[in-house]
Amino acid sequence: MRFLPLLFLIHALGCWAIHESDVGTVDWHKKLVGIPLYKSPATAPRFASVDDRNVILTASANNVLAALDAKDGTVAWRYVFDPEDRIAGFYQNGNTVVTLSGPGGAIARGLDIKTGVLTFERRLHANSEGLLVDPNDLGKGIAIGTTSQDVYTLTNGHTVTRLDKSTGKPSWTWSGQDQSSLTLFTKLLTTTDTVYVIGVSSSFASYTLHVVSLSSSTGQVLADSEIPSSIVNASADLFAFVHSGSAFAAWLENGNARSLLLSPTLKNKQAQTLSKQSFEELLDVGLSDLGLFVGKGSRGSTVINLGDNASLGSTIGSSDASAIYAGFHADGKPHIAKSFWSTSTEKYILEVNALDASAPTILPLEHADVAHFTLHVASSGEPQVFLTTESGTVQLYTGTQVQWSREESLATTTLAEFVELPEQISAEADAKGESFTHRLLRHAVQAKDFPRYFSSFVRRFITGSYASATSAATAAADGKLSRDAFGFRQVIVTASHVGGKVFGIDSSNGDILWSRALGAGVTPSKIFTIKAVSDGVDPEVVIVTEKRSEEARDTVVFHLNALTGEDVAGSGTTIVRGQGSDAFLLDYGSKFIIILDDLQRVHFYPDNDESRRAFTDNHSKLSLPSLASKNGHTVIFGSHFAFNEDAGEHPVAYRTWELPLPKDERVQTIDRAHRGPVASLGKVLGDRTTLYKYLNPRLFIAYTVTASKSLCGLYLVDSAKGTVVYQVQLPANNGACNIQATLSENWLVYHYYESEVPSSDVHRTKGYRVVTVELYEGQGPDDKTESSDMSSFDKAATDVFAFEESYIFPHAISALAPTSTKFGISGKDLIVATKNHKIQSFPRRLLNPRRPHRKPTSQEAEEGLFQYDPIIYDDPKRVISHTYEVANVQKIVTAPALLESTSMVFAFGLDMFLTRVAPSGTFDVLSENFNKAQLVLTVSGLIAAIMFTRPMVQRKRLREKWYM
Incomplete structure (x- = not known):
């Protein structure tokens, strides 16, 4: 009997659980993968084709491996790695994608390229044994057997393992004799019978090329040799490739490009040298199977053949440090593309060279901040370009047209703020100064919609087809931003730490209304709503940022219109010359922001008489906690404000207390x-x-x-x-x-x-x-x-x-927040994001700390208390994210709707998810099952009956008076 109250509560919670019909109506989910890791060839995006389906494989900064459908940009599948299991590289092996991840390349995995299903997973060493190096892919690599298609892995910079292509079972493992910091292997090559492990050995002023050849079948060492060389940067200046069945090592030495043909005995130590031209950088553009590279030098960029007969090819452009290159095959010919800023057209363009002296093809690009691109030739014969920008936008061009675009910088969102929209009628009432004639004409124009309004009114009156709490929030017919009947449609202003990208997102469907790039080196730190629709103007937000440059680090604020993203007061206002320590929003009739600099002086935004007067009248009531560094450690302190003549026009925050902690507590x-x-x-x-x-x-x-x-x-x-x-x-x-x-x-x-x-x-x-x-x-x-x-x-x-x-x-939690409603009358639910990619809602009743450890008394039962159970069960009815996989949530933001019963819930991290919950039920709206038509008919019938029977009753009463 003691479990009956708990069973009743669980049953009641099921009544509030999300219904399948509500999915996609009261919620939305934006599935993201993150900004591609394009700086390393091992993780850079690339095209893949399986069974006539083209996908784009990419690893992202959010530690995700994903396949994007080349047709429409949707996520075909993705695999989310744990935070400590950083991706080092991925490689295609037929219908499988093989990945290496973790410290030193601790884990190898195989995933089906069409579905993303895990085919094998093999731990190669413990995480604690992993070699931590920078960049992350250094000392790690994968090579695919030419005949067996087995997988060869290089981990920790000195260990090679052969794995079965289907099961991941190891056949043999080899470890280098010198596992100290003197020798680090970075490249792995396979030919028919031999595996070549290529790396560098540390010398006095540079590195020396070191090569070991192994038997591909047994892992036995065939030869071990050091090649006379001088390599400065082991991660950028050393290359390895297989051309026409032969293995080659190539490197940049004193500005000269050198290459060496490798044999199982490693007796050949005479490298080919291209000494006719000096290069500053060698680039592997994806044509290494033909021995082709691009050398960048002071006289321009040149195609280099480092295969059997090393030679200089054609020059493909003047010297441009910002130019980006990529290679691809088309019509049996190698092509190299170059993206750069054209001063003549003042546009970013893509120049495709066929390397056969034919005229290059020019493709204009929309973005001026291109960071990486890769090319592919579609079945139609048109070139396809997958492009990544510095601000996190990824796009696919087919020919000169953008086929689709994704804003992957949303996966780096750190700040979010709900902003209410104005009523639709307020847009019509804006013109307060219009003349009587203009208003009369406006009303005459609007009169054309009266028949439609009248018929709609009659239909609603008879059928009761009003908006319900579970109906989708709809936009205004004229396309203007305005709220819906219940306030479910709002603008969510988000800020990302990559590229300082700011977005305005429609809370009703997740569509991006506007976006802004605040500029390079800008990192948002706080976001405040400084004006709302209740102030009689368009809502405005202020974003406090830190702007870094080579010379300084300044605190800059951006004042934006929340409906359009346009600047309200200039494009960024520098408030503090130097790093600000903290920022706070104060509301004393009017809202303003105070920002403290490193000297604890107060700066105002907006800096006007009204803000200063409000601060002067109320500064004695303020007590704001902050963090600061003291003796190399962070401390918590509180401040009170006063006016100091030495600080000029700036009030000063004086420390009044510091949180005392034990000596070793940080x-x-x-x-x-x-x-x-x-x-x-x-x-x-x-x-x-x-x-x-x-x-x-x-x-x-x-x-x-x-x-x-x-x-x-x-x-x-x-x-x-x-x-x-x-x-x-x-x-x-x-x-x-x-x-x-x-x-x-x-x-x-x-x-x-x-x-x-x-x-x-x-x-x-x-x-x-x-x-x-x-x-x-x-x-x-x-x-x-x-x-x-x-x-x-x-x-x-x-x-x-x-x-x-x-x-x-039952689970680890990555974020949690309570619900919030307009007046605080509704009960509160606790919204949690679990690390198994679910969003759950728990009522406060369930988490009441006063639940008795025995059978509740009648008085306790009257309060709604039921017997304590130490376990919170993993009830799927509490999952408000339904079947969505909402991955790696970092924060949950809740906001009230116009309905007191309903709270908006917005979760963001890798993905974005929004829904609405009613902790106490939708008590302030009629049920969807309410039958207004039946009510109208019943009332109408009663009225008709009264009208029919009223004369009869009056006649009866008259007769009674005559015969009394």
């Missing part, structure tokens, strides 16, 4: 509480006493780590004087502190991994924990101290007690 970061309207100041218990919420608006969360004791700390601190209201020490997870926490009103929830459990405690197990804490005023029920309005220096400010309970949670 600060990680701080996190502000979620702010919103508070509808209830207390909780009425079953015995009619009241617990009053501790609603201190100055509380913030501080995270610490004690490495020597493998402990993590969490503190709730009052920013006015540094008083610690709540603190807890938690075990670190393998030395790492990754606590996820959130604070809303008086409710604190945090998640961690319990890694240390006493062997004598049989009731505790290792695993993930969720701890829920509720803070209340005073020492018990009916003890009210009015904490929301109390000064921190009041004696009763720290008069607080807590209820606390922990639960076993």
Whole structure:
């Protein structure tokens, strides 16, 4: 019987679970892969064709391997690697993509190129044994057997393993004798019978080429030789390739291109040298199977043949350090393409050279910040160009037309802000100064829509076909941005740390409304809504950024119209010459931003009399927590503001307290509480006493780590004087502190991994924990101290007690946040993003720390409490992301809709996902099953019956009066 309340709650939660028919209506999912890793040939995008289907394989900075459909740019499949399992390279082997990842290339995997299904996975060494080098692909590589199609791997810069192409089972392993830092193997080649391991050995001023030949069948060493050479950069100046069945090593030495034909005995040590022209850089453009490379020098770029007969080819352009090259095969001929900025046309163009003295083909490109491209010839014969820009846009050109485009910089989003849209009627009421004649003409023009409006009104009145809480948010008929009936349609302004890219996203469908690139070297740090539709103007956002250049690091703000992305006040305003320490939004009738510089001087934006007057009138009430460096460590301190004549027109923040911590405890970061309207100041218990919420608006969360004791700390601190209201020490997870926490009103929830459990405690197990804490005023029920309005220096400010309970949670969590509604009347749900790529919602009732450890009494049952269960079960009905795979969520942002019952939920990381939830049910809208037509007919029938029977009743009463 004690489980009946829990079963009832689970059944009730199922009523609020998302229905299959709502998927794609109340939510959307933007599946991303991340910006391609184009700097290394091992991870750069490339075309692949299997069974007449063309895909583009790419590894991304988000540690994802993906295949994009070349037809429409959709994600055919993707494989998301763990953060510690960084991709080192991927290689096509027939219908399989073979990857090498992890420290030193610890794991080899095979994935089906059509479906992305894992065909094999083989660990080659432990992560702790991995060689950490930069760049990540150095000392790692894969080669494919010419006849067997088996996979040969180079890991840790000295180990070669042969793996079965289907199962990944190792046949043999060879490790170099010199595993010290003196010799590092970087390249791997295979011919019919021989495997060549090519690397460098360290000498006094440069590196010397070192080659080992192995038997491909047994792994036995055939020869080991050092080649007289002088290589400066082992990762950029050394190449290896197979041309016409023969293996070659090529390198750049003192500006000369050199190549060496390799044989199993390695007796040939006489390298070919191209001494007629000096080069600054050699480029492998994808034609190494023909021995063709591009050499860049002061006299221009030249095609070089480093195969059997080393020779200089045609010059393909003047010297241009920013030019990018790529090669491809078409019509049985090699082609080399070059992208560069044309001063004559003032456009970025792509020049395709056929290397047969024919005129090059010129293709104009839209973007001026091209970072990488790769080419392919479509079945139609037209060249296809897959292009990656510095700002994270990827595009496919077919001929001169853009076939599709993807904004992969969205996968690097760090900031997001919901912005309400204006009502549709407000756009018509904007022209307040229009004359009577103009208004009369406008109304006459609008009168043409009256018949349609009238018929729509009659239909709605009779059938009740109004918008429901689960209906899709629709755009205005005229295409203008305006909110829908329930406020589900808003603009989400996001900022990415790559390229300083800012987007305006339609919350109703995920479409990009506008985008802005803030410029190179710009990193957004904060985003604030400084004007809303309630101010009677278009909403405006201010993005605080750090702009880096070779000379300085400045704090720059960008003031944008949230509906269009256009600048409101110039294209970036420099506020601080130097790095700002923090930024805060203040609201005293009008909103403005204060930014602190490294001298703790206050800078205003907008810097006007109104902002300064508001700050002067209220600065004594401010208490803002910040982080700073002290003796090489981060400290938390609080500041109060004052005016100092020495600082001129800038107020100064003076430190008033510093959080005292033990000597070996270090600060990680701080996190502000979620702010919103508070509808209830207390909780009425079953015995009619009241617990009053501790609603201190100055509380913030501080995270610490004690490495020597493998402990993590969490503190709730009052920013006015540094008083610690709540603190807890938690075990670190393998030395790492990754606590996820959130604070809303008086409710604190945090998640961690319990890694240390006493062997004598049989009731505790290792695993993930969720701890829920509720803070209340005073020492018990009916003890009210009015904490929301109390000064921190009041004696009763720290008069607080807590209820606390922990639960076993089934998954690791990457982000969590409480729901937020317009007036705070609805209950709160906890939204969590788990590392198994799901978004889940948990009601506060389930996480109530006052749940009794026994059968609840009648008074407790009246409050809605039910018996405590230490396990939070993995109930699929709580998954609000439905079947979507929402990968690597970094943050969850919630925002209210116009409906008090509904909260918007936006999760972003690798992917973007938005949905809406109703923690207390949609109590403020009629049910979709409400039958208005039946109600209208019933009422109409009653009216008709009354009208019909009324004369009969009147006649009857008249007769009764006559015969009484």
